[in-house]
Amino acid sequence: MNGMDEGMRKEPGGAEKATYEIARRWVLSGHKVHWICGGFSRGRKVENIDGITVTRVGGKYSVYGLLPLYYLAKLRRSSDVVIDEINTVPFFSVLFAKEPKVALIHQLAADVLFEELPWIQAKFWSLMEPRVLSLYKGLPIISSESTKDDLARIGLPRSNIHTINYGVDKLLYKPGEKSPTPLVIYLGRVRRFKGVHYLIRAMRRIVQDVPGTKASIVGKGEPTYELELRQLVVGLKLTKDVGFHEFGFRDSSMQKIKLLQKAWVLVFPSIREGFGLTVVEANACGTPAVVTNVPGLRSTVKNNETGLLVPPRDVDALAEAVIMLLKDETLRARLSTSALQWSRNFDWDRTADQTLSILRSAIDSQGSRQVS
Secondary structure, eight states: OEEEOSOSSSSOOHHHHHHHHHHHHHHHTTOOOEEEEOOOTTOOSEEEETTEEEEEOSOTTTHHHHHHHHIIIIITTOSSOEEEEEESSOOOGGGTOOSOEEEEEEEOSHHHHHHHSOHHHHHHHHHHHHHHHGGGTTSOEEEOHHHHHHHHHTTOOGGGEEEOOOOOOTTTSOOOOOOSSOEEEEESOBOGGGTHHHHHHHHHHHHHHSTTOEEEEEOOBOHHHHHHHHHHHHHTTOTTTEEEEOOOSSSSHHHHHHHHHHOSEEEEOOSOOSSOHHHHHHHHTTOOEEEESSTTTTTTOOBTTTEEEEOTTOHHHHHHHHHHHHHOHHHHHHHHHHHHHHHTTOOHHHHHHHHHHHHHHHHHHHHTTOOO
């Protein structure tokens, strides 16, 4: 199986972690997995990660242009199935790959790019995205439930879209000792569309209403945005209240888990998500979440049962929800118990089996239609 993905690089997020968790289970069940992705400084060109062959072609952006050439030179007709993993930008494998193909679409890009790019560029892609993704309408598509709704809205047939959940490693993510004082945590990539600046602005009111509250921003991201966040903390006089922890994908995992266990509440104020893996990991630690009511996150939080949904970009609503959870011990305990029970619905083994079944069906249905 060939997977084409921009991840497995220096700043991976939930999509890349999900791909890794699924792929390594395929390897354990006897399959060969070749993951093609963009490279980064000091990253090896070819590497074996838990049985997965990882090949890095080009860089963060050039991989999209170089990968088709690499495929034609090295990979053509070498696999049973090709997975085109679309995490905002596709690889257009439908135009050049001859093997059976499946599209793995984590999320639509338009809302994200309005946060990350100049308006004119974001507007251009918002108009182009439906046209580009229409190229994949004849392929099996794997997505989350809320992304399925988005894809159907832009014209992709629902009958082709198969939904999966991400999973959680219950041996690692489990309840632990809570912080004796209120602790709020954000864990994920530090990018503008993740909305971390809304949490920092909300903290100004939170610490006034619940003195002694601390916030931990956990993750790596875009350096310019990280600097902006640190300057915002200084400007709002929150240097004693907000801390930063820069943990990577494969390092310090136990430290991240301990922070999720200690936290009273996870805050995830993103503009859009493919799924929201961090939310269910926090839930498995008995930590409820306050998240924005957007695609991806509304699928992982049952409002007023496992956490609270708030409108996106609304600092006041975010602050009010967090304050309510921090002050109301009964509410927090109820949500914590329900969140832990909810997390048991998410299992990586089941997800790996589901996706493998979709791939087998694609091979059976497309194999006879390949051009020789």
